Amino acid sequence: MNTNDLNLFEAVAFHGSFTKAAESMFTVQSNVTARIKSLEEEFGAPLFSRTSRKVELTAAGQTLMQYSKQINHLITEAKRSVGKSDVIKGQIKIGFLETMMTAKGPQIVDELARNFPFVDLEFKSAMRESLINDVMNFRIDAAFVPGPLDIPELGQIEIGNEEIMIVTSSNHKSLDDILKKNPLKAIVFDQGCVFRARLDAWLVTKGISQYHKTVMNSIEGVINFVESGIGFGILPSEIISTFYTGRNIKTFSLPKELGLMKTILIFRKDVPLSPALKAFISLYDNKK
CATH class of the missing domain: 3.40.190.10 (Periplasmic binding protein-like II)
Known part of the structure; x- marks a missing residue:
């Protein structure tokens, strides 16, 4: 196992697809499939459940994801410390209800660009339960959803009514x-x-x-x-x-x-936050 294997593993979880993961990592699907199979053999457990319609993390995959996030977080922090760069870079994927994305999307992009210009933002529009499921399964980094919500693994920030x-x-x-x-x-x-x-x-x-x-x-x-x-x-x-x-x-x-409907920003709090995600969350956490 190497860090690239973990990056491929995270890409499959993120996209919910071996094909899309391969495209995003500039490799071929057969390589992704082989590396995931190698990880599963190394850990002695299936990491993904595969159907004709979707690919999802198993319980073992969820556990490995938490460790993978920690490993990548430590590597990122090491690079920042050794390189002495304070510039926050990275890509994050944020979920919205379509109505909120229509009303708030441009404002959110503008505010992120002004404060953290090297952070790239990708939007996903879906229903509330789908967004929550995507955050729980590491397919998106965070989501704006209607509250209240009580899931121990999720951190949340109240945005407003x-x-x-x-x-x-x-x-x-x-x-x-x-x-x-x-x-x-x-x-x-x-x-x-x-x-x-x-x-x-x-x-x-x-x-x-x-x-x-x-x-x-x-x-x-x-x-x-x-x-x-x-x-x-x-x-x-x-x-x-x-x-x-x-x-x-x-x-x-x-x-x-x-x-009146309360909107909250949710994210997984049981794994280290990437610098890019931490920067995005700070835009709202600092307003409380």
């Missing part, structure tokens, strides 16, 4: 006007969306458990369908006020317990 609102076409006068429609139609994101869960919870308080759903995979799609009067939706108020003030839509507030 986000207001979410009902959005309708401009011809609706009240929420009661919406709820009188039969059938009741809503424009929603796919199953697992936190906004859709809030919408379901609000409708239950109104005695409604069944409604017609049109599933969209983009914010623009939700706005277009809502504006056309096909149904109503639910979105963060910042998205609407920033990008859609000129559209023929109207917003209505939800009760506070459903209309």
